[in-house]
Amino acid sequence: MQDEISLSRLDYAFARFITQLSVLDPEKAKKFNPIIAQLSYAQSQGHSCIELNTAEQGLVLASGMADDAGKCPLVLENKQLYLQRYWSYECQLAKKIADLIATERSIETPDTIIEQYFPVSMATDWQKNAAIRAVKDPFTIITGGPGTGKTTTVVKILALLQEFSKQPLNIALAAPTGKAAMRLQQSIGQSKRTLPCTDEIKQAIPEQVITLHRLLGARPPSPYFKYNNDNPLPFDIVVIDEVSMIDLPLMSKLLNALKNDTRLILLGDKDQLASVETGTVLADLTSALPEYTQELKKSYRFSGHIKTFADAVNQQREQDAWELLSQDHAQVCLLKDDLIDYITNKQVAYLQLISEGAEFTSCFVAFNAFQVLCATRQGVNSVDDINYHVAQKLKEKKLIQSSGEWYSGRPIMIVQNDPVLRLYNGDIGLCMPDTENGGQLMVFFIMPDGSIRKYMPARLSNCETVFAMTIHKSQGSEFNEVLLVLPESMNPILTKELIYTGITRAKESLKLTTNKTVFLETIRRRVERSGGLTNRIKKMI
Numbered sequence: 001m002q003d004e005i006s007l008s009r010l011d012y013a014f015a016r017f018i019t020q021l022s023v024l025d026p027e028k029a030k031k032f033n034p035i036i037a038q039l040s041y042a043q044s045q046g047h048s049c050i051e052l053n054t055a056e057q058g059l060v061l062a063s064g065m066a067d068d069a070g071k072c073p074l075v076l077e078n079k080q081l082y083l084q085r086y087w088s089y090e091c092q093l094a095k096k097i098a099d100l101i102a103t104e105r106s107i108e109t110p111d112t113i114i115e116q117y118f119p120v121s122m123a124t125d126w127q128k129n130a131a132i133r134a135v136k137d138p139f140t141i142i143t144g145g146p147g148t149g150k151t152t153t154v155v156k157i158l159a160l161l162q163e164f165s166k167q168p169l170n171i172a173l174a175a176p177t178g179k180a181a182m183r184l185q186q187s188i189g190q191s192k193r194t195l196p197c198t199d200e201i202k203q204a205i206p207e208q209v210i211t212l213h214r215l216l217g218a219r220p221p222s223p224y225f226k227y228n229n230d231n232p233l234p235f236d237i238v239v240i241d242e243v244s245m246i247d248l249p250l251m252s253k254l255l256n257a258l259k260n261d262t263r264l265i266l267l268g269d270k271d272q273l274a275s276v277e278t279g280t281v282l283a284d285l286t287s288a289l290p291e292y293t294q295e296l297k298k299s300y301r302f303s304g305h306i307k308t309f310a311d312a313v314n315q316q317r318e319q320d321a322w323e324l325l326s327q328d329h330a331q332v333c334l335l336k337d338d339l340i341d342y343i344t345n346k347q348v349a350y351l352q353l354i355s356e357g358a359e360f361t362s363c364f365v366a367f368n369a370f371q372v373l374c375a376t377r378q379g380v381n382s383v384d385d386i387n388y389h390v391a392q393k394l395k396e397k398k399l400i401q402s403s404g405e406w407y408s409g410r411p412i413m414i415v416q417n418d419p420v421l422r423l424y425n426g427d428i429g430l431c432m433p434d435t436e437n438g439g440q441l442m443v444f445f446i447m448p449d450g451s452i453r454k455y456m457p458a459r460l461s462n463c464e465t466v467f468a469m470t471i472h473k474s475q476g477s478e479f480n481e482v483l484l485v486l487p488e489s490m491n492p493i494l495t496k497e498l499i500y501t502g503i504t505r506a507k508e509s510l511k512l513t514t515n516k517t518v519f520l521e522t523i524r525r526r527v528e529r530s531g532g533l534t535n536r537i538k539k540m541i
């Protein structure tokens with residue numbers, strides 16, 4: 001069991017509440033209470049359940065608050081203790097996957113048409129293998145690192161399914177965040193143009209990608225969606241991107257809202273960070289369902305040292321990774337300069353463009369070419385630390401003139417979805433003078449269709465400065481140059497999945513600030529979350 005110091009007041013309050021409802025005498029209640037506090041804490045750390053020893057199991061059963069059938073607030077199944085709600089999410093998800101897989105759907109898939117999309121090649125064509133399975137199977141997971149062609153492949157799969165279908169297919173495309181939806185929308189548009197098929201087939205593939213919440217018909221603040229088991233989504237095919245970011249409750253609700261004969265295609269990188277909330281759904285699905293998982297192994301965007309380094313980290317070969325870092329390659333190396341000086345110097349290009357009166361797009365491209373990604377939000381070498389010191393240094397060097405919160409050159413990130421302004425969590429904008437409006441400060445954003453939108457700074461309440469951002473926030477984005485900053489001492493957040501996610505954001509070059517002890521220890525650590533989803537699915541199918 002975990003150190004009790006990390007438990008929050010909410011964990012204790014919840015434990016008191018459940019203990020009071022139990023039928024235990026005061027002596028036993030004293031021992032039961034910390035088990036519940038621990039369960040509540042584990043939940044907040046992304047676990048679906050905790051494992052109990054024999055004595056603890058006896059105590060939980062004697063409390064009258066647990067059974068193994070989901071009729072009590074707690075579920076004790078084998079040795080694992082769940083909150084009933086999370087146990088139900090796991091059960092529903094597993095059952096629905098079994099239902100999708102069991103639903104018969106026979107279509108002809110002539111090889112000649114498949115060959116038209118995937119010409120014969122000498123090397124193993126992972127994309128073709130994936131597509132052949134996906135057009136035959138009711139449920140497919142396509143996983144692969146950045147640039148392995150997940151989007152390219154799914155567009156071909158959709159075209160093939162349309163070729164094989166007698167009527168137009170009703171297709172939905174969605175992603176967990178607004179930003180991920182926009183990125184997918186852009187690459188679907190590009191991939192469609194190069195498809196070797198008729199315009200009719202191309203037109204049958206939608207380009208609009210929406211968020212998962214919108215797809216399901218969110219009705220905030222209610223946690224319930226318009227589409228559910230009783231009112232399923234009307235689609236023949238549902239494609240979801242960036243699935244690693246989806247937590248257990250949302251995935252369960254998505255699956256529940258599908259008809260049994262809907263074809264589901266999930267895209268994502270199983271090695272990336274899991275959602276900040278409960279579960280490691282994509283990793284669990286891929287380990288439970290290897291026959292429905294298609295892994296794309298060749299990257300068309302990455303090569304050389306970044307790919308070698310990412311693979312070493314992912315495979316936990318920490319000494320190889322350290323050696324690569326220490327060899328001073330142009331593509332991957334340790335940062336030897338002073339951290340704040342280095343970051344400050346990297347801001348000069350876009351700030352100069354702004355001061356010369358350049359138009360927003362070129363300033364934004366210059367800003368966005370380089371990004372600092374931190375593991376932590378607070379403390380030494382954190383996002384807050386770097387944002388503060390870089391702004392101070394820029395002021396000292398007179399590269400920015402900041403008397404208040406808003407100044408010309410301030411880069412910001414939206415931290416909460418705002419459908420009214422059509423700005424989404426993770427959107428990045430630049431504050432700069434609006435030449436069309438007497439030089440008044442405005443905040444500019446580029447939309448996925450390439451159009452530019454500008455807002456008065458006062459309208460943007462939920463945003464923060466972004467000279468540095470967390471690795472978590474960078475999920476789903478890419479930058480030419482990345483500087484990855486780790487704290488000076490170990491921290492529970494540091495895992496190989498975190499570093500892998502940070503590394504794979506870099507397109508051309510990657511620098512790291514870390515010490516050897518922290519780096520090696522981080523690569524040795526994996527995200528480990530307790531849950532029963534993998535076994536539950538295996539048992540069902």
Ligand SMILES: Nc1ncnc2c1ncn2[C@@H]1O[C@H](COP(=O)(O)OP(=O)(O)OP(=O)(O)O)[C@@H](O)[C@H]1O
Nearest residue numbers: 127144145146147148149150151152153187300301
């Ligand atoms: N078989 C292929 N041959 C040549 N180029 C390819 C092939 N597959 C994909 N590409 C190119 O590689 C790039 C990445 O492809 P794509 O966007 O489909 O990958 P992805 O896995 O969805 O990437 P990410 O999720 O990291 O954005 C694109 O420019 C695409 O045109």
